[in-house]
Amino acid sequence: MEVKLELKKLQSLLIIVVLCLLYLAPTQVSAQKAKKVDSHAGHNHAGHDHSGHSHAGHDHSGHKHAGHQHKGHNHAQTGKATKAHKGGNNAAHGSHAGHDSHGHDDHGHGDDMDVGGTILHHIGDSHDVHLPFGASIPLPCILYSKESGLQMFMSSAFDHGHKEVAGFSYDHGKVVRKDGAKFYDFSITRNVLVMLISALLMCLIFITAARAYKKNKGAPKGIQSIVEPLYEFVRDDIAKPSIGPKYKKYMPFLLTVFFFIWINNLLGLIPIPPFGANLTGNIAVTAALALITFILIVTGANKDYWMHIFNPPGVPLGVKPILILIEFLSLFIKPAALMIRLFANITAGHIIILSLVSLIFIAGKLAGDVAGFGSSLLVVPFMLFMNLLELFVAALQAFVFTILSAVFIGQAVEEHDHHEAH
Amino acid sequence: MVLLVDLIKPELGLFFWTLLTFLILLFVLRKFAWGPISEALDSRNQSIEEALKKAEQAKAEMASLESENERLLTEAREERARIIAEAKDQASSMVETAKSTAREEANREVEKGRAEVNTMKLAAMAQLKNEVGAIALAMSEKVLTRELDTDKKHQDFIKSEIEKAKLT
Numbered sequence: 001m002e003v004k005l006e007l008k009k010l011q012s013l014l015i016i017v018v019l020c021l022l023y024l025a026p027t028q029v030s031a032q033k034a035k036k037v038d039s040h041a042g043h044n045h046a047g048h049d050h051s052g053h054s055h056a057g058h059d060h061s062g063h064k065h066a067g068h069q070h071k072g073h074n075h076a077q078t079g080k081a082t083k084a085h086k087g088g089n090n091a092a093h094g095s096h097a098g099h100d101s102h103g104h105d106d107h108g109h110g111d112d113m114d115v116g117g118t119i120l121h122h123i124g125d126s127h128d129v130h131l132p133f134g135a136s137i138p139l140p141c142i143l144y145s146k147e148s149g150l151q152m153f154m155s156s157a158f159d160h161g162h163k164e165v166a167g168f169s170y171d172h173g174k175v176v177r178k179d180g181a182k183f184y185d186f187s188i189t190r191n192v193l194v195m196l197i198s199a200l201l202m203c204l205i206f207i208t209a210a211r212a213y214k215k216n217k218g219a220p221k222g223i224q225s226i227v228e229p230l231y232e233f234v235r236d237d238i239a240k241p242s243i244g245p246k247y248k249k250y251m252p253f254l255l256t257v258f259f260f261i262w263i264n265n266l267l268g269l270i271p272i273p274p275f276g277a278n279l280t281g282n283i284a285v286t287a288a289l290a291l292i293t294f295i296l297i298v299t300g301a302n303k304d305y306w307m308h309i310f311n312p313p314g315v316p317l318g319v320k321p322i323l324i325l326i327e328f329l330s331l332f333i334k335p336a337a338l339m340i341r342l343f344a345n346i347t348a349g350h351i352i353i354l355s356l357v358s359l360i361f362i363a364g365k366l367a368g369d370v371a372g373f374g375s376s377l378l379v380v381p382f383m384l385f386m387n388l389l390e391l392f393v394a395a396l397q398a399f400v401f402t403i404l405s406a407v408f409i410g411q412a413v414e415e416h417d418h419h420e421a422h
Numbered sequence: 423m424v425l426l427v428d429l430i431k432p433e434l435g436l437f438f439w440t441l442l443t444f445l446i447l448l449f450v451l452r453k454f455a456w457g458p459i460s461e462a463l464d465s466r467n468q469s470i471e472e473a474l475k476k477a478e479q480a481k482a483e484m485a486s487l488e489s490e491n492e493r494l495l496t497e498a499r500e501e502r503a504r505i506i507a508e509a510k511d512q513a514s515s516m517v518e519t520a521k522s523t524a525r526e527e528a529n530r531e532v533e534k535g536r537a538e539v540n541t542m543k544l545a546a547m548a549q550l551k552n553e554v555g556a557i558a559l560a561m562s563e564k565v566l567t568r569e570l571d572t573d574k575k576h577q578d579f580i581k582s583e584i585e586k587a588k589l590t
Contacts, residue, residue, distance in 0.1 A: 120429065184434055185435045186435045186438060189433075189435065192435070192439040195443050196443060199443050202447060203451065203454075206454075206455035209455065210456075210459050211458075213462030228459075228463070252452035252456045253448060256444070256452075282433075283430050283431070283432045284434075284435075284437040285436060287432045288440035288444060
């Protein structure tokens with residue numbers, strides 16, 4: 001058991017290290033990116049037959065647009081257009097932009113289908129809400145930099161990356177500065193919008209339920225009968241056994257985090273814009289939630305807990321430094337594990353579902369529309385199954401995040417009677 | 423590849439908004455939802471507990487009341503029996519006294535009557551004796567005047583007989 005625990009810690013440590021490396025990576029990657037873009041542009045340039053194919057395939061595009069969802073393809077193409085633009089291929093840019101202004105009929109690039117990019121685009125964030133058939137709802141951009149101060153405008157000002165606004169331009173769902181100056185992006189992105197909607201939804205549900213208790217002193221009715229068992233579940237199965245006698249202080253946090261994650265997981269499964277966002281699978285969101293857990297652990301920790309970390313009792317002097325190091329790191333690994341677990345689980349679910357959707361289009365590209373339609377007969381049941389599984393995962397991950405937060409807090413606030421036992 | 427790296431790179435903006443939204447949500451829900459719900463559940467639990475306790479108490483009270491009733495009832499029954507018995511006793515004793523008084527009265531009357539009869543008898547006897555004596559005397563006088571005048575012996579005899587015939 002002990003060995004297993006240590007192994008787990010080691011595993012988490014490894015993940016952290018990998019993450020740190022990935023953090024440092026962008027500088028290298030951006031260099032690679034520049035190269036890639038060049039090569040891509042060249043490819044595009046050289047591949048005139050491609051563009052010809054795309055034009056020739058217009059009859060295809062008409063058909064395509066008749067019956068599938070395409071926001072992703074559309075924008076993958078937009079992204080490509082921008083890339084091409086960067087590469088300096090004006091001709092390519094012109095043709096793509098022309099398609100883009102039509103909004104929906106540039107799916108016909110048979111060999112250009114970028115499934116990975118489409119999926120990553122879907123699970124990423126963006127500054128507008130994409131609707132089917134190329135339409136989109138602009139969202140407010142709030143940008144701050146030392147040079148230009150606070151800038152606020154609607155994302156429609158970027159015109160899907162074709163225009164620059166006050167030195168900012170839009171690329172791949174991200175606001176960038178061409179001059180490379182440092183700035184901070186506090187925009188209301190799609191994820192932020194969904195999060196605000198979910199917050200309002202939670203207020204509506206739980207304040208309504210709380211109000212009902214003022215009128216109804218008897219057995220729970222209506223919305224109370226949904227909220228009350230869940231409330232009692234969090235109290236009796238998460239807070240009480242994990243934290244112990246001090247559970248009351250942490251109940252609001254546990255309840256809020258549980259419902260916040262669960263409801264956002266569920267909203268993420270609704271494939272109707274603006275929902276379907278990969279909010280709880282976004283590392284910034286899980287990092288913020290884990291940070292709050294971390295703060296609660298640190299502020300709630302008593303003397304015993306710190307002693308346990310910095311002066312573990314009953315340990316030989318030689319082993320102490322190693323153990324102190326491990327224990328100290330575990331202080332950060334615990335919330336980091338929370339962050340990664342939720343992020344990875346939800347993102348994985350979204351990727352699987354999007355991959356299954358993509359299978360239909362891949363089959364369509366490879367073997368014609370009939371094959372695409374035929375594959376959907378196979379893929380749709382799989383997707384249904386995955387969606388049901390995700391429905392379960394949505395609740396499970398909310399539960400796991402909450403109970404682990406409770407357990408970590410419980411470890412920190414626990415009163416030890418016997419130090420020697422450790 | 424670039425996007426894949428972006429996936430695990432937290433955006434400051436989203437991080438900030440999440441933190442802000444979550445903390446506001448936490449505060450608002452704590453004040454307007456979790457607090458009231460927790461209070462309501464606690465007070466309901468308490469009221470249920472109290473109600474159960476009260477029911478238990480009422481039950482105990484009922485039981486004690488019932489036994490009290492039972493006791494009172496048996497007491498009343500005993501009392502009634504006692505009263506009836508007493509009344510019976512009294513009645514019978516009264517009858518008894520009445521009877522005895524009546525008997526005594528009767529006895530006394532009888533006694534009185536008897537005494538009177540006796541007295542009257544004695545008087546009658548005396549009278550009768552006197553009468554009989556007189557008659558006998560007169561008779562014997564008549565007889566004797568005829569026969570006994572001469573015979574002294576007879577005279578003595580008569581005399582003694584009369585003496586003997588003295589009515590006691």
